[in-house]
Amino acid sequence: MSASLRIDATSRPVDSATSALAPWAPLLLRAVVGFGLVMHGYAKLARGPDTFAVVLHTLGVPLPGVLAWLTTCVELIGGLAVLAGAFLPIVSIPLAMVLLTAMFTVHRPYGFFSVKLLAVTSTGTTFGPVGYEIILLYLAGLGALALGGAGPLSVDRWRARALARRRTGSDTLARATESIEVHCDESGEIDRFLGDRIYEFNAGATARDDGELFAVTRRDAAGAIVAGASGYTWGGCCYVAHLWVSRPMRARGLGAAILLAVEDHAMVKGCAIVLLASHSFQAPAFYEKMGYVRQAEIADHPVGHSSIFFAKRLRLAAENGLV
Secondary structure, eight states: OHHHHHHHHHHHHHHHHHHHHGGGHHHHHHHHHHHHHHHHHHHHHHHOHHHHHHHHHHTTOSSHHHHHHHHHHHHHHHHHHHHHTOSHHHHHHHHHHHHHHHIIIIIGGGOSOSOOEEEEETTEEEEOOOOSHHHHHHHHHHHHHHHHOOOSSSHHHHHHHHHHHHHHHHHHHHHHTTTOOOOSTTHHHHHHHHHHHHHHHHHHHHTOOOOEEEEEEEEOTTSOEEEEEEEEEETTEEEEEEEEEOGGGTTSSHHHHHHHHHHHHHHHTTOOEEEEEEETTSOHHHHHHTTOEEEEEEESSSTTSEEEEEEEEHHHHHHTTOO
16 A cells, blocks of 8 residues: 555656656657758758759659759758748648658668668678668658647747637627617717716816816797807816807807807816817808817818817917907
């Protein structure tokens, strides 16, 4: 009992260490296989692919010149890809074709063993032609990497993680959009709700909770509104959302009177600036005459026209006698 307990106690760290090191096994395969392929390709390049083409021609291989260069490039580029762990399932195919061609055209007639001891003499040891044993080892290594993955510190691992992150982001977006709806009939109520929530956030973020809606109106004898403006004051600013004068009352100075009333109200509320917007087909010239300065213009809002944003600093205007 105690002996088995001791064995279990000592075997657990070994098993743990083995499990921790197991993911690094492909790195060893890539180092050996990739380095070997690069060296074979470099050797062919150093001797000149034309030299290798002569060997292929002697073996009766068609297009020896083309295949010599092709084999050299496949071994060099493919070997580097194996070392980097890049696109191994794809790269393994041309590498395997080169290895199989070498095995059946060159090494198969010399048997399995790569090392054949022919003789030991006083001048040294003599070995026979190389068999296809090493070719099979290269093929096995490529197959293991192509099927099992490139392992850590590889381009393929990085690509897989990047793809997983993109898919996770897409799934999250898909789940987020499942219950999104577009409303037209409830837009007014929803607009008020959203406005309240945004104001709550803005007030909390700025510690300015002095927001207030306002409206300025002019009515006729029957009590109907013939001109008016509406907007809000908040945080030392006044925003004019709407300003309207009925057609029969235009060109009588009523618009200017409405706007001046807005500015008076803004100053009472401690506002230093009034902001508003006008389309190019509305009254930009009127606002400029009233001392407002263009801040920005957005083209094609609506298409063929533009939106113009104005601002007027009340203190500066008051100092210049414009308020």
